[in-house]
Amino acid sequence: MAEQFASDNYAGICPEALEMMVKANAGHEIAYGDDSWTAKAVDTIKKTFEKEDSEVHFVFNGTAANSLVLSSVCRPYQAVICGEYSHIETDECSAPGFFSGGTKNLIARTPDGKLTPELIEQVVKRRDDVHSAKPKAVSIAQSTETGLVYTIDEVKAISKVCKQYGLKLHMDGARFANACAALNCTAAEITWKAGVDVLCLGGSKNGMALGEAVIFFTKIENEDFDARIKQAGQLASKMRFLTAPWIGMLTNDVWLKNARHSNQCAQYFASKLRDIPEIKIILPVEANAVFASFPPALTEQLHSLHWHFYEIIESSNRFMFAWDSTTARIDEFVADIRRILAK
Numbered sequence: 001m002a003e004q005f006a007s008d009n010y011a012g013i014c015p016e017a018l019e020m021m022v023k024a025n026a027g028h029e030i031a032y033g034d035d036s037w038t039a040k041a042v043d044t045i046k047k048t049f050e051k052e053d054s055e056v057h058f059v060f061n062g063t064a065a066n067s068l069v070l071s072s073v074c075r076p077y078q079a080v081i082c083g084e085y086s087h088i089e090t091d092e093c094s095a096p097g098f099f100s101g102g103t104k105n106l107i108a109r110t111p112d113g114k115l116t117p118e119l120i121e122q123v124v125k126r127r128d129d130v131h132s133a134k135p136k137a138v139s140i141a142q143s144t145e146t147g148l149v150y151t152i153d154e155v156k157a158i159s160k161v162c163k164q165y166g167l168k169l170h171m172d173g174a175r176f177a178n179a180c181a182a183l184n185c186t187a188a189e190i191t192w193k194a195g196v197d198v199l200c201l202g203g204s205k206n207g208m209a210l211g212e213a214v215i216f217f218t219k220i221e222n223e224d225f226d227a228r229i230k231q232a233g234q235l236a237s238k239m240r241f242l243t244a245p246w247i248g249m250l251t252n253d254v255w256l257k258n259a260r261h262s263n264q265c266a267q268y269f270a271s272k273l274r275d276i277p278e279i280k281i282i283l284p285v286e287a288n289a290v291f292a293s294f295p296p297a298l299t300e301q302l303h304s305l306h307w308h309f310y311e312i313i314e315s316s317n318r319f320m321f322a323w324d325s326t327t328a329r330i331d332e333f334v335a336d337i338r339r340i341l342a343k
């Protein structure tokens, strides 16, 4: 299929991640994570986050990472505060509730997809009785499902309100690299140094074949996360193929190079759309996504020309850019838009 802008997971594997998979394929290795590749991947992640005493785990995808983390933080009668567009609420088929055996999402109205200390406090204060699920965690996506980025100060302010109410702060980092690249900050500054307790670090959308890392910066009491991973069917027997690519991604900042590229493609596309009066960009472009409202007939005709993209928020179209997106293909897309509108 020709390059598309429907999702950053339409893209293939970047060369650096693939090369590590091929290298890891030489010879035999111990199974289930007791291998040298996994040890090195854990070490590389800890160094990247400047946190030797963190705890690192690997799972196949983001839904599992988020769900297992939230079920380890919350008891079945407790709840997670999140925004209305959060992946854990809209795109995980209730998996966080399923894995925890009952944990509920408490939704804040977030028109632009971002949680704030005020919104969290409103949800906390909504109810304070035995009949409603008690908040135990806050979940934010960095970058957000709406393509926005929380600044370091914003994360710190959220973490402050979390501490005040005894809530753990979970960061869904399916697009964590895009946020780091946009903020031009270190991985530590926007996570544990800003008060994040646990991060789900995304690999697939950043250029890996599959796989997300879970990083606990603070300890969760009475937790046996390895057992949770196994019970959920998320323990890879040939673990090295899930872990070796992380070494390729994090060495020489390939993860940031990929993210910077996809962010720049989003900026490039947005700059082209701003010249077209019939189209309105509805959210700031801060990471690798562009949300824009198109005349309905235009959307329909672009689909019939085999352009793939999704209508996501407020009947706007979402365009996502990947590590391998090209300006040439963006130009082709814009040319089709202009041709249709000129008719």
Ligand SMILES: *Cc1c(COP(=O)(O)O)cnc(C)c1O
Pocket (backbone or CB within 6 Å): 061, 062, 063, 064, 087, 088, 141, 144, 145, 172, 174, 175, 204, 205
């Ligand atoms: C893509 C994505 C995930 C992970 O989804 P999987 O398909 O389960 O890997 C998690 N959170 C956000 C915000 C995402 O965009």
